[in-house]
Amino acid sequence: MNNLRVNGGRLWSNLMDTARFGGTEAGGVRRLTLSEEDRKVRAWLEARALAAGCTIARDRLGNMFLRREGRRTDLTPIAMGSHLDTQPTGGKFDGILGVLAGLEVIETLNDAGIKTEHPLMLVNWTNEEGARFAPAMLCSGAWAGVFSEDYVRARQDSAGTSFGSALAGIDAAGDQPVGAQDFAAMFELHIEQGPVLEREELTIGVVTGVQGMRWYDLEITGRAAHAGSTPMDARADALLAAAGLITGASRLAKELGGYATVGELTIAEPSRNVVPGAVRLTFDLRHGDDAGLEAMEQGLQTLISGLAPDLSAQLQQIWSSPPVHFDADCLASIREASASHGHKDMISGAGHDAAYVARKVPTAMIFVPCAGGLSHNPAESATVEDCSTGAQVLLDSVLIHDRRLTARAAE
Numbered sequence: 001m002n003n004l005r006v007n008g009g010r011l012w013s014n015l016m017d018t019a020r021f022g023g024t025e026a027g028g029v030r031r032l033t034l035s036e037e038d039r040k041v042r043a044w045l046e047a048r049a050l051a052a053g054c055t056i057a058r059d060r061l062g063n064m065f066l067r068r069e070g071r072r073t074d075l076t077p078i079a080m081g082s083h084l085d086t087q088p089t090g091g092k093f094d095g096i097l098g099v100l101a102g103l104e105v106i107e108t109l110n111d112a113g114i115k116t117e118h119p120l121m122l123v124n125w126t127n128e129e130g131a132r133f134a135p136a137m138l139c140s141g142a143w144a145g146v147f148s149e150d151y152v153r154a155r156q157d158s159a160g161t162s163f164g165s166a167l168a169g170i171d172a173a174g175d176q177p178v179g180a181q182d183f184a185a186m187f188e189l190h191i192e193q194g195p196v197l198e199r200e201e202l203t204i205g206v207v208t209g210v211q212g213m214r215w216y217d218l219e220i221t222g223r224a225a226h227a228g229s230t231p232m233d234a235r236a237d238a239l240l241a242a243a244g245l246i247t248g249a250s251r252l253a254k255e256l257g258g259y260a261t262v263g264e265l266t267i268a269e270p271s272r273n274v275v276p277g278a279v280r281l282t283f284d285l286r287h288g289d290d291a292g293l294e295a296m297e298q299g300l301q302t303l304i305s306g307l308a309p310d311l312s313a314q315l316q317q318i319w320s321s322p323p324v325h326f327d328a329d330c331l332a333s334i335r336e337a338s339a340s341h342g343h344k345d346m347i348s349g350a351g352h353d354a355a356y357v358a359r360k361v362p363t364a365m366i367f368v369p370c371a372g373g374l375s376h377n378p379a380e381s382a383t384v385e386d387c388s389t390g391a392q393v394l395l396d397s398v399l400i401h402d403r404r405l406t407a408r409a410a411e
C-alpha cells in the first residue's frame, strides 16, 4: 500500500461550496436534473477538471466524461463517478460525494505527480434521481443500452417539458454517441442511505450488489356483511385476510433475509359497521439474490392459497428488477483498500447508476455512513472523516485495481 493521502479538508470544502448550487433555507439542496442549478454545478466541475489537466467529453444525453491520461494511452480508462442531481428536498451528499471524491482522487494524484497506468475517467451521470424525469438512473441506463436515446429525450417533467428540450436549455449535451465511452472498471462511492454502518460503527461498506425487486398487486374478495349480526365464524373478511398476509410476508422476509413491504391498502366501499368485502393491496418484495426473491414469492403464494375457501385472491406481478452482483475483482480491490478501516460487505437497498453500469463493465460500490441513515432530506449528513475515508478508499481501490489489471495483462 502507498502512503498517498487524499486531502479531506479540500474534499469537504468542495462539498460545502457546491451545496450553494440549489442550496435551500432548510440547509439542503434542490438541484433537479438539467435545471439552472445543475448547469452551474456542471460548469463548476468542468472548470475544476480542466484546471486539473483533464480533457472533457459529453455524450448526447449530457453524461460527462472527464479524463486524466495514464502512462498507457492504449488502455481503457478506470472510471469513478456518480451523479450531481438531487431530489427536490435533497441533501449535500447523495450523488455529489461520489463525483467530488473522484475529483479529489485526481487532484491528489496531481499533487503527488503520480500517473496511473490506465487513464482515469470521472463520470457525472445525468438524471440519476428520476425526480424530474422518471424513471431513475435514466442516462446510465441509456449508456448501458437499457433505454434508447429517443426514449430518454421524450421523457417529460410535471410541467410537460421534455428531457430533450431541458438538455438543450442548459446546453448540456455533447457530441459523443451514448454508450461510446468504455471503461476497464467503474467505482462509485456513495452515502449508504441506510443505518447499518452507523449502527455497527463501521466506516466503509463494500457493496457486493444491489437488491432485486418484485412488485405485485393483490385483490382479495370476500363477502361484505353486517358487523353486528354476522357471527365471527360466518365471515369472509377480506381485510382480516389481508392482515394475515401482511404479517406472513413480514415473517417470510425476516426468515429469508429479504424485505417485504405493503405500502398501499384500500378497502372497497369502507364503512365502520360493514365487514370488508374486498380489499386491494400492494407488495414490494426485495432480496439480494434471485433464489431468495423466488422463495419469498413462493411463500406469499402459499399463504394466499391457504386462505379460507370463501375468500378469493389473485397475486399479479406488475414489475421486477433483477438483483445486481458486482464484479469480484473490483470488490477484491475495494476490500484490500479497506483493510485498515472498519468495513463490512453489504448489499445496496437503493438503486444506483452503478447497477446499470455493471451490465456493461466490471463495477462495484463503496458506501460511507450517513447520520441516522437519512437521505433525500435536507438533514442528510455525513462527517468530514467518513467522507475523507471514503475518498481514500476510492483512491486506493483505483490504484490497486490499476496494478491488478496491468499485472494481469502482462501475464
Ligand SMILES: [Zn+2]
Pocket: 083, 094, 095, 128, 190
Ligand atoms: Zn444517489
